[in-house]
Amino acid sequence: MKYRTDFIETKYKWLGEIPSNWELKKVKHILFEVTQKTEIGNEELLSLSQYTGVEKKKDKLKDKNDNLTNAQSLIGYKKVYQNQLVSNIMLAWNGSIAVSEYNGIISPAYCTYSFRENYNPKYFEHLFKTEIYKSEFKRKSTGIIESRLRLYSDKFYNIPCFVPDIEEQNKIVDFIELKKKQIKVLKNYNSLIFGKTNPKTGFLKEYLQTLIFNAVFGKIDLSDFGNEMDLEEENLALVAEEITKYGEIDNEQIN
Template identity: 20%
Template sequence: MFQDLKLREGLVCTDIPWLPHVPIEWPLVRLKRLLHESKQLVGEGWSTAQLLALTKRGIIDRDMDNLEGKIPTSFAGYQIVEPSDLVFCLFDIDETPRTVGMATQRGMITAAYTRFKVLEGVLPRFLELLFASLDDRKLLRPLYTGLRKTIRPADLVASFIPLPSIGEQQAIVTYLAHAHKRINEAISAKRRLIALMEEQKRVLVNRIVMRGFEADNPVVDSGIPWIGAIPAHWELLPARYLFRPVTRPVDHPDLPQLSLTRAAGLIISGAEGSNTKAAEESRNLQECVQGDFVLNKYRAHLGLFRWCRDPGLVTRNYTVLVPTTRVDRDYFEYLFLDPVFSDGLRINARGVGEGMSPLYTATLMSMKMPVPPLGEQRAIVDRIRAETAPIDAAVYLAGRELKLLDEFKVRLTADVVTGRLDVRDTHAKSAPIDLDEAFAAVEPMPDDEGDGVMGDDLGDA
């Protein structure tokens, strides 16, 4: 399917910044001939209609059962979306997870999005693939205006796009449906493999960090349900004997601002993997120094609890803790990241909804924690690193392969929708396929960064 593709002959130059060459038989057409902006506001009785959102995975259903505290009291001002409508998010382009999506069902969506009806002469799915490809490669920047980097609808529809015939549009859509289905199946298989290896690692780490590695150690009941039994020679101490909360003023404003992430720990705000931008002023910031523990008090139970390798500035929504001499930082970081211990953090949090569960400092300081002797803490860390190193290496390799699959999908889609690769001969050979199913994006892994649904502000993840 992929090896037999042919490069198109007969390409001509264009003045389109993102498309220097186009097939000679593809005319350049202003988008306003193909799209019509439409805003039909939600009427009475639509409060039970499906709520939709534009995400990295396209236009998806919002699960209202998991939107505690976020469901508006009124849907007045929301707009109706019909199947085959194109929905664009045209503001704060650098901060949005996806610029365009095609609706596959009727529903309602916030009026902040721009909705277009697709006119005759073009397939909605072809336009979605074209603009999603541009979005993936950040090629819509020439249309940005203003400090907030927005695209005005008038500028969007005034732009030119190459338009193949309906027959070739259909060939492109059909070919990419089959291609995406195969690539997505490979991506899903690779993700399942990674998930299995990470589960194997979690089980291994949990066994060692909560019980030690000496199988014949006598154990005693800790009296805490989510901790269970611990080796008899370990202590069980409130956190106040192990950590001291601090709030340092910003004496070094030139230090980098840091954000907590599940995947990489403390990283510079705005760097790859961070969902936050650096603050413009320091009044809501505090300093942390090397060796401090930092936790996101609203999401500690999700693994946002790490020790600081390099000094920096963090928001005051984070809690900064100085460990005592009883603490080996690496051991306690493993402990805080352990799913069993995370359950304890979740139990002690006072939630305001899923994903936003404040763990107040006073509560944390009263929580009891298993404390092996300091030398044993260090031995446990060494054992964990030795036993998980092969798993980490395999996960890294699978992750690289996953990234290559994603890059191949983006590159293939771009070359097909812009006519660089010729798929006209593949259309007749293609078996029937459910387009909605084929183009449904791969479900994210549990540890993926947030989908970035517009209107959600849950902090780092």
């Protein structure tokens, strides 16, 4: 994996450096809020989780006796369309913000946003879920105590974002998805490496979060990236080696 060296400082201390050919744009130039509501209430009911993103509510039911919802009517719920961003304004600071893969409806307490042209929604989902952005969401949220914090659109709109061109956004998203697949394959077929994983430390989760951070913050050089052969055995071996080295560094820091 190659790393970039062409960085320039931003005026935002919390963001630090940015690749020299990327832009900084405020959220309001990337997306806009939409408030379309259902008049019939029979669309697919969706839910939002900080861990699993936007899901079909029916897929989360434990058994046939579970209720889809306790609401008497879903009329007035917000419509959600594929590739829109959904934010739980009370928990955006904790990662409850995600792009929907589905059309449906969701609680009117949430905010829904559409992206403008030449932006890959998944790139910004990954960006917004980094610890740096979650911390900024918390700083920009309004409220006296943590349980009352709310990230309203006017505050959200003024947060700056790293913005590579659309081609690199697409590469970053493809790179992250590929790495997730590689990790899944390794987890299934190489228990020797993953036997070192400690559930209490969340080693694999930490490794993937670090990789995603480096990708969306432009640390990784993806100029030669192509995913046609990256799931071949020799490439999986390189990923396994990379994960092992990461674990050794992590253990040294702990000890």
